[in-house]
Amino acid sequence: MNQNDLQVFSQIESEVRSYYRGFPTVFTKAKGHKMWDEAGKEYIDFFSGAGALNYGHNDEKMKQKLIEYITDDGITHSLDMASSSKRTFLEKFNEVILKPRDLDYKIMFPGPTGTNTVESALKLARKVTGRTNVISFTNGFHGMTIGSLSVTGNSMKRKGAGIPLNHAVTMPYDNFVDEERDTLEYLETFLESSGSGVELPAAMILETVQGEGGLNTARMEWLQRVDKICKRFGILLIIDDVQAGVGRTGTFFSFEPAGIQPDIVCLSKSLSGYGLPFAITLFRPDLDIWSPGEHNGTFRGFNHAFTTATAALEYWEDEDFEKGIKERSQLVEEFLTSLTKQYPELEGTVMGRGLMIGIKSEKEGLSSDIAAEAFNRGLILETAGPNDEVFKLFPAINIDIEALKEGLVIIEESIKTLLKQPVSNSK
Structure with missing residues (x-):
């Protein structure tokens, strides 16, 4: 692509932009697992909007429901007034997600973003308990507004607040030090x-897999013990x-395999x-x-979001959908495990769970280089970790399935190419 196009x-845009730097092209179209740029180059998307597009781009069923809703002059904006689309979503979510999992929850609409839901959870926990502090965990990420940032571990993001971030205590996540140390003890x-x-804190907040x-990835027994500790001390457990x-780790809620029922x-x-x-x-x-x-x-x-969310829940009415995840x-985990064995120079360890998975490389800069090489070959990958040491899928x-395998081949080709030449130590 001509740099003039960028x-x-x-x-004009602020220097704060970040994903643009890893994916330096202008995207114009997306469908399913594919994206295209202005030059017509096709990409396989293993990024999925940082997890905001678990069902792929422009799902046909959801798109048609949205088009019908818009063309029928359905309500777009309604604050917290009652609307037919909200009612339909509430009923569907209760019937398809909550009841089959024996979960009895009230549903609050706090605002449209991830940090909005975290802020409301923290505020509610403090209001209910009358206590101030919240325990969070090392390397956790919960959002970019002040309350959410206070329970986030990343030092660079915390510094962006410009003020002291108070009323939060950080404790070690599962295996933060090593496998021998009992972090919960x-x-x-x-x-x-x-x-x-x-x-004594109002709540503990954690991710079962830290994106x-x-x-x-927290072990199931670790999550179960956190749950017991919270119950013992009257602390509210918040799962972010x-x-x-929404299926990213294999089940609708990531905590399901642990058999726990978080308070929030x-x-x-x-x-x-x-x-x-x-x-x-x-x-x-x-x-x-x-x-x-x-x-x-x-x-x-x-x-509009109520409408597409209701359509998305239809996937979960089919038992085979979860089996497909x-x-x-399993296919991805086995492939990544084979890469760590086949390419010991990678110094890699498989991280994550479900389709929230990747490889951590001990070689400084290598994971970023792999993501960059994959992008050049038509695959969109992100990196994660304090030093971008993990390339994640x-x-x-x-x-x-065939598209999934095609993307995995590109990853292996990228690794093979980079291991034949010095690592650039890019960040």
């Missing part, structure tokens, strides 16, 4: 000791399923199914002590 972005000691300086933090939820759950990203901004906060009915309007937002009632997940959870 000048407007560098000349450490946490319990702080809660039990009157000399620890750690006050931005490097695909660190903004990125790991945060959902956004792929909830609308179509990439439209949409978030909800789920919580136990007895926690619903809000006064009317005590937490609100202008774009809580985005009815597991089939694809986020294909659509219903991607065609």
Whole structure:
């Protein structure tokens, strides 16, 4: 692509832009697992809008429902007024997702983004318990607004706040130090000791798989113990399923395999199914002590998102849909594991769970180089981790198997090419 085609972005748009730097082209069209740029080059998308497009781009069923809704002059904006599209979504979500999993949650519309749902969860936990502090975990990422940022581990993002980020205590995530250290024994000691300086918190917030933090994955027994600790001390457990939820890790909620029922759950990203901004906060009915309007937002009632989200839930009415995610997940995990064995120079470790997975390379800069080489070959990959040490795969959870394999081949070709020459140490 001619660099002149990109000048407007560098000349007018803020330096804060980031994904543009890893994918330096102008995209014009997307469908399913594919994207195209202005030059007509085709890309396989293993990025999926950072997890906001779990069903791929422009899903035909959702698109038709949205077109029908718009052409019928359906309500677009309604704040938290009652609308037919909101009612349909609430009924569908309850019948298809909550009831079959024996989950009894009230549903709150806090605003349309991931950080909105996290902010509301933190505020509610503090209101319910009357306590101030929240325990978060190393390498966690929960959003970019002040409350969410206070429970985020990334130092670069935290510095962007420009003010001290208070009322949060960071504890070590599962295997943060090594596999031999019991991080929860450490946490319990702080809660039990009157000399620890750690006050009893209102809540603990965590991701079962840390998306931005490097695909660190909590073991099921670790999650179960966190749940027990929270119950023992009267602490509310908040699961941030903004990125790991909606099928990304194999089940609709990422915590399902652990058999726990969090007090509060945060959902956004792929909830609308179509990439439209949409978030909800789920919580136990007895926690619903809000006064009317005590937490609100202008774009809580985005009815286009209600419409596509309802259509997306139809996928989950088919038992084979979840089986298909597991089939694809197994294929990818086996392939990545084989790469770490076949290319020991990669110094790689498979990270993550389900289709939220990747390889962590101990070679500085190599994962970024692999993502860049893959992009040149027509595959969109993101990196993750404090030092971008993980290249991660986020294909659509219903991607065609042959397209999935095609993308995996590009990854291997990229690795083979880079291991034949010095690593550039790009960041």
